[in-house]
Amino acid sequence: MDFLALVALAAIGLHFLRRRDQHARIALLGSRLAPYRIEPQMETLLDGYLRWLDEADVDRRRQIWQTLSATEQSLAEQLRRFAADVAGLEAPLAQVSKLPMWLPWAQPLLSGRLLFDVRRAFAIHAEGVAAVAANEPGLDDKARAYMMSAELLLLQHTCHWFCRSKTVAGARLLARHGTSYTQVLASVSPRTRDAYVALTGR
Structure with missing residues (x-):
């Protein structure tokens, strides 16, 4: 068998390994998210903030904001429960590579610092969303909506990274929301940003 044939076989093998690993992780995360309404509530908030900003009628804006605030509180509670649920995962299943690209057998092969x-x-995401929902930073409504949007996009980024x-997570963030990982990280609360960077690196 010549060299090119070996390379082709290796590439095919890696492709199937990657698909199997990614499908297993998608299924794992999906099973943990299934009992909650986290994803639809995230979409409700992200779309709702834009609708609120575009609404000219003062009374209507107030009504929309009240609805969004209630959704924030519900989402914060669901994320708290979700994070507690995920905390029960076995450690090997919870390890994520910091490398930019997928690597086969990354968890057993890479050192802890990678x-x-x-x-x-x-847990960081749950704490960050809860803090913004409670307006611990003391922001006005517009700034709070902006920060909460960033917190939710960073959570979405983590899901895709996992x-x-x-x-891929960064590319999806840019394609779906027109914003980069760097911009999102700069827009979350300082507490979330510091904890996230300390955990994952830049």
Whole structure:
């Protein structure tokens, strides 16, 4: 068998390994998210903030904001419960590669400094969303909506990073929301940003 044939076989093998690993992670995360309404509530908030900003009628804006505030509180509670649920994952299943691209057998092969624990990441997200929902930073409504949007986008980024890779997560963030990982990280609360960077690196 010549060299090119070996390379082709290796590439095919890696492709199937990647698909199997990613499908397993997607299924794992999906099973943990299934009891909650986290994803639809995130979408409700992200779309709702834009609708609130575009609304000219003062009374209507107030009504929309009240609805959004109630959704924030519900989401914060669900994320708290979700993070507690995920904390029960076995450690090997919770390890995520910090490398930009997917690597086969990354968890057993990489040293601890090249991995992060997604259980801690979800705890950081739950704490960050709860703090902004309670308006602990003391922001006006517009700034609070902006910060909460960033907190939710960073959470979404972590989910994609866990299931696929950091590079894919960043590309999806840019494609779906027109914003970069760097911009999102700069827009979350300082407490979330510091904890997230300490856990995952830049």
